[in-house]
Amino acid sequence: MSDTPPSSRRAAREAQQQARPAAEDPGRRPTAPAGETPPESVVLDDLFTGRTTTDAIGTPPRPNKRRRRRGWWIALIIVVVIVGGVAGGGLWVWNTYEDKIRAFMGWEEPKDYEAGIAEGETTVTIVSGDTGRSISTTLFNAGVTKTDTVFYDYLISTGQNPDFQPGAFRLQFKMTAKAALAALEDPANRMENTVQLREGLTEKQTLERTADALGLPLADLEAAADPALYGIAADSLEGWLFPATYTFLPDTTAADVIRTFVDRAVQSLDAAGVPVEDRQRILTIASIIEREARSSDDFYKVSRVIQNRLDQGMRLQMDSTAQYGYGELHDGTVSSSSEALEDENAWNTYVIDGLPVGPIANPGDAAIDAAMHPADGTWLYFVTVNLDTGETVFTSTLAEHEAAVAQWRSWCTDHPDSGC
Numbered sequence: 001m002s003d004t005p006p007s008s009r010r011a012a013r014e015a016q017q018q019a020r021p022a023a024e025d026p027g028r029r030p031t032a033p034a035g036e037t038p039p040e041s042v043v044l045d046d047l048f049t050g051r052t053t054t055d056a057i058g059t060p061p062r063p064n065k066r067r068r069r070r071g072w073w074i075a076l077i078i079v080v081v082i083v084g085g086v087a088g089g090g091l092w093v094w095n096t097y098e099d100k101i102r103a104f105m106g107w108e109e110p111k112d113y114e115a116g117i118a119e120g121e122t123t124v125t126i127v128s129g130d131t132g133r134s135i136s137t138t139l140f141n142a143g144v145t146k147t148d149t150v151f152y153d154y155l156i157s158t159g160q161n162p163d164f165q166p167g168a169f170r171l172q173f174k175m176t177a178k179a180a181l182a183a184l185e186d187p188a189n190r191m192e193n194t195v196q197l198r199e200g201l202t203e204k205q206t207l208e209r210t211a212d213a214l215g216l217p218l219a220d221l222e223a224a225a226d227p228a229l230y231g232i233a234a235d236s237l238e239g240w241l242f243p244a245t246y247t248f249l250p251d252t253t254a255a256d257v258i259r260t261f262v263d264r265a266v267q268s269l270d271a272a273g274v275p276v277e278d279r280q281r282i283l284t285i286a287s288i289i290e291r292e293a294r295s296s297d298d299f300y301k302v303s304r305v306i307q308n309r310l311d312q313g314m315r316l317q318m319d320s321t322a323q324y325g326y327g328e329l330h331d332g333t334v335s336s337s338s339e340a341l342e343d344e345n346a347w348n349t350y351v352i353d354g355l356p357v358g359p360i361a362n363p364g365d366a367a368i369d370a371a372m373h374p375a376d377g378t379w380l381y382f383v384t385v386n387l388d389t390g391e392t393v394f395t396s397t398l399a400e401h402e403a404a405v406a407q408w409r410s411w412c413t414d415h416p417d418s419g420c
Helices: 006-019 045-049 065-105 132-141 150-158 177-185 203-214 218-224 254-271 276-292 296-311 319-326 338-342 365-372 398-414
Strands: 119-126 167-173 194-196 245-247 381-386 391-395
Touching (some): 119 132, 150 177, 167 177, 194 203, 203 254, 218 254, 254 276, 254 365, 276 319, 276 365, 296 365, 319 338
Antiparallel strands (some): 194 245
């Protein structure tokens, strides 16, 4: 029997229980200090049975922000790669089959400009014998209308057959076909004593346009176009009647007009650094460049092809020279007839060596500069594979050239009315 009072013994037992480690009591759940991660044995039921408290469990662990950001970036990169691949493939399909897709879906590009967007000013020259079809092309080349045929199509659809007057007319860029017709029929837009000569015209075409625009007798201009009168050692003034827009006084003579054209050509030759004794040769090369290149961006490459062929003793084989010599230079197509290619004349570079006997057209500033400063390259061939856009492929081997020619023929098959 103990001498210790019962109350003291009870107090001692409570003290021992409080001092006993929690792990010794199988019915007690371990807890964690506030702010620390609770042991895994703590469950949600303990909060409802009173075995533990939220203070004992502590706050839940915070998510790893760095890991979360890394995952977000990885997901974003994957999405960008997928979307980029789809977009890239779609772009390739569009660039390759745009015309077919537009035709199939009925999304044809408008052939006419919208009304009200016309801007700036340009000059268009109409010559005797011009028809609605030829004027349609002239308007397109001058940047007046959007497509080559829209003006002619408008005349047909509206049943009109205007009596076009020769001369130079002031028009604007980006005009509708309807507005362009109204401008050409308005006498106020006709420029008196002004003639516009575009690049690539022959001497014959230049004299005819000048006679129409200035009201001078064609015979007087032909008589004045004597190279000896201007100190030029050549059989004709082909290549020397510089393309530009000219305005003359009412009493200007035919000789004054021709001299103005020639002086402007000399000015361009001097600006390009052409030696006096080399003028005829450079004009000959420049005239071929003017007729062969579809855009001024290709002038310097075409010049290099000519120079490379001359350096290697190859015949130039330029269709423009064969067409000029045979008289089919302006028949509306880029292809040469077999008769033109085989005809033996002093301009046909399919049958002669070196350069033709003289220029085949009037070159502009850019073509003359390109003749003097060809681009660097090893090209020996070129072919325009899209006559609508002017896309031209330059190659250095015959195999590459034949592949490009096949591409052109395929394009012509799909576009039979585009001047092939």
